[in-house]
Each structure stands twice: as C-alpha cells, then as structure tokens.
Amino acid sequence: xxxxMEDWSVGHILEALYFRAxxxxxxxxxxxxxxxxxxxxxxxxxxxxxxGDLQKAFGSTEVAAAVKEILKKGEVQVGEKERDHDLTSxxxxxxTLVAEKCVEPATQRPYPVGMIEKAMAEAGxxxxxxxxxxxxxxxxxxxxxxxxxxxxxxxxxxVRVTMPTADxxxxxxKIIEGAEKVEDDETGQEDWEVIMLIDPGQxxxxxxxxQKECKxxxxxxxxxxxxxxxx
Numbered sequence: 001x002x003x004x005m006e007d008w009s010v011g012h013i014l015e016a017l018y019f020r021a022x023x024x025x026x027x028x029x030x031x032x033x034x035x036x037x038x039x040x041x042x043x044x045x046x047x048x049x050x051x052g053d054l055q056k057a058f059g060s061t062e063v064a065a066a067v068k069e070i071l072k073k074g075e076v077q078v079g080e081k082e083r084d085h086d087l088t089s090x091x092x093x094x095x096t097l098v099a100e101k102c103v104e105p106a107t108q109r110p111y112p113v114g115m116i117e118k119a120m121a122e123a124g125x126x127x128x129x130x131x132x133x134x135x136x137x138x139x140x141x142x143x144x145x146x147x148x149x150x151x152x153x154x155x156x157x158x159v160r161v162t163m164p165t166a167d168x169x170x171x172x173x174k175i176i177e178g179a180e181k182v183e184d185d186e187t188g189q190e191d192w193e194v195i196m197l198i199d200p201g202q203x204x205x206x207x208x209x210x211q212k213e214c215k216x217x218x219x220x221x222x223x224x225x226x227x228x229x230x231x
Contacts, residue, residue: 159196179196
C-alpha cells in the first residue's frame with residue numbers, strides 16, 4: 001500500500017505541509033490535520049486498511065503511527081479545484097509583487113494589482129506552480145514589457161553614495177554612469193556625496209565598485225525604494 005494523502009481540501013493540505021515542516025514538534029495535533037483519523041487502501045471506494053495491510057506497509061498495526069508516516073513521506077494529492085485555487089493565489093501574489101516593484105514610466109506612479117493581473121493575462125504569462133512567486137517576478141516584468149500594451153518599468157531606487165573626496169576624483173564617473181538621474185552632487189573638503197535615482201540592478205554594481213576601490217571608505221545607502229515618488 002503506497003502512503004498517499006488523497007481528497008483533502010486546501011486547508012488540510014496546508015495543515016499537512018505545516019505538520020511536515022514541524023515534524024519534530026510534539027504539540028502538533030493530528031486532529032487539526034486530518035478529516036478522518038483512519039487509513040484507506042482506496043479513498044474513493046471508502047476501503048479502510050486492515051491490520052494486516054498496516055503491518056505490511058508500515059511495520060505497525062497502530063493507525064496513528066501509519067498516519068504520521070504518511071504525513072512525513074506521503075505524496076500530497078492536489079485535486080483540480082485545489083490546484084486552480086493555488087494557481088489563482090500564486091498569480092495574485094506575483095501581480096502584487098510586480099505592482100510593488102514597478103511604475104507607469106510617464107507618471108512614476110504604481111499600477112493597481114488588478115491592472116497588473118489583466119496585463120499578465122494579455123501577455124499570456126504562465127504561472128509556474130512549482131516555483132515561488134518571488135522567483136517569477138523578473139520574468140513576469142520582462143513579459144509584460146514585451147507582450148502587453150501596459151507601459152511599465154521597475155521603480156527606481158533613490159540612493160546616497162559617499163566617499164572621500166580624494167577617491168571621488170577617480171571614481172565619480174564610474175558611479176554616476178549607472179544613474180538615471182542625479183539629484184544632488186556635492187564635493188566637500190573631506191567627502192563627496194551624490195544622491196541619485198538608479199535601476200535596482202545598479203545597486204550591486206555600485207556597491208562592488210565601492211568595496212573594490214574604496215576599501216571600506218565609501219558607502220551606498222537606500223533612501224527610498226518607492227513606486228510613488230514623482231520624479
């Protein structure tokens with residue numbers, strides 16, 4: 001008999017996954033996970049496993065021991081309704097993350113999540129159920145930019161970069177070439193400071209320059225990462 005968890009509602013599937021993630025915690029209550037405290041050979045037919053079946057499959061005739069083994073190692077069977085629910089939730093989560101990270105280029109204002117969802121459908125974006133929402137955001141943004149009619153770009157980060165004036169003389173051009181807009185550029189006797197808007201991908205590039213060239217004397221800090229900044 002193959003250990004399986006069949007015909008469970010979404011809530012019970014989530015409870016089962018929680019149980020598996022917290023398997024060492026003694027306070028986990030099986031009654032919170034199970035609809036019926038029993039083991040079936042065939043759920044659809046209501047065929048309950050006999051003691052001999054349990055002994056052969058699990059090495060014990062105890063139902064509770066068999067249930068725990070199924071929860072630990074069994075395959076979670078997700079029905080069509082649950083799968084559709086999960087995909088809808090995942091699509092909503094992706095759309096929410098995209099809305100948080102992107103803006104309308106002309107106004108620099110964020111889009112409502114519902115508008116992002118419509119654009120995803122227009123672009124034919126396919127949600128991958130085996131991947132997290134966060135890991136699919138970049139791909140989604142690229143597809144919206146290429147295959148939908150929605151003007152969209154990543155929200156810009158406002159950052160402050162500071163370093164000794166002596167270092168700025170040779171590094172200034174490298175730093176500001178990654179900026180979309182320089183808002184403030186001041187050179188003092190000891191330090192150089194620039195405030196600018198950058199694509200989020202430039203943060204790592206600038207930080208690597210500072211670490212390599214300034215040897216701890218320069219720094220970059222995020223001032224805002226907001227989709228509502230009117231620039």
